Amino acid sequence: MSLSLRNTNANSAPTRYSSRDPFSMARELLAWDPFFSGRPVSAFSPAFEVKETNEAFVLKADLPGVAEADLDIAVHNNVLTISGSRAAEERKEGESYAVYERQFGSFSRAFSLPDMADGERVEAKLEHGVLTLTIAKKAEAKPRKIALKK
Numbered sequence: 092m093s094l095s096l097r098n099t100n101a102n103s104a105p106t107r108y109s110s111r112d113p114f115s116m117a118r119e120l121l122a123w124d125p126f127f128s129g130r131p132v133s134a135f136s137p138a139f140e141v142k143e144t145n146e147a148f149v150l151k152a153d154l155p156g157v158a159e160a161d162l163d164i165a166v167h168n169n170v171l172t173i174s175g176s177r178a179a180e181e182r183k184e185g186e187s188y189a190v191y192e193r194q195f196g197s198f199s200r201a202f203s204l205p206d207m208a209d210g211e212r213v214e215a216k217l218e219h220g221v222l223t224l225t226i227a228k229k230a231e232a233k234p235r236k237i238a239l240k241k
Contacts, residue, residue: 134194134196134197134198135176135177135194135195135196135197135198136194136198137152137153137154137157137198137200138152138153139151139152139200140152141202145228145234146227146228147225147226147227147228148204148205148208148225148226148228149223149224149225149226150171150173150202150222150223150224150226151221151222151223151224152173152200152221152222153220153221154175154177154217154220154221154222155220156177156220157175157176157177157217157220157222159217161175161176161177161178162174162175162217162222163175164213164215164224166204166210166213169203169204169206169208169210170201170202170203170204171201171202171203171204171210171213171224171226172199172200172201172202173199173200173201173202173222173224174197174198174199174200175197175198176196176197176198177194177195177196178195179195179196204226207228207229207231208226208227208228208229209226209227209228209229210226212226212227213225213226213227
């Protein structure tokens with residue numbers, strides 16, 4: 092079923108008819124949820140950034156709520172692996188949430204280190220929810236200045 096709407100113009104222009112489903116507006120209103128943006132809840136997957144300096148490779152990851160004891164950082168066969176978990180808060184019986192977008196669970200990321208990275212000299216620190224890993228470059232990979240002979 093559809094309705095025909097008659098649109099008239101004040102300047103006595105020809106009448107135009109358009110059809111509209113009378114229930115479409117009701118469907119749109121009933122489907123609207125002001126507390127849910129349509130984003131599906133996904134597993135915890137921290138964001139990483141990797142940069143190269145003259146001295147080292149620096150990886151940073153946002154890990155809010157992840158305890159130091161829940162992190163595992165390892166280098167094996169020139170592959171850096173960072174894994175950990177963030178535990179969900181305990182929900183009490185009778186509590187209901189209007190919005191629940193926080194992510195929890197385990198994660199694991201692996202990065203292949205370039206040949207010029209020294210896997211034996213890796214420093215890690217976790218401050219204010221940001222993990223910073225500094226992987227020194229091998230001495231032969233660092234730029235050096237060559238003096239001219241006189």
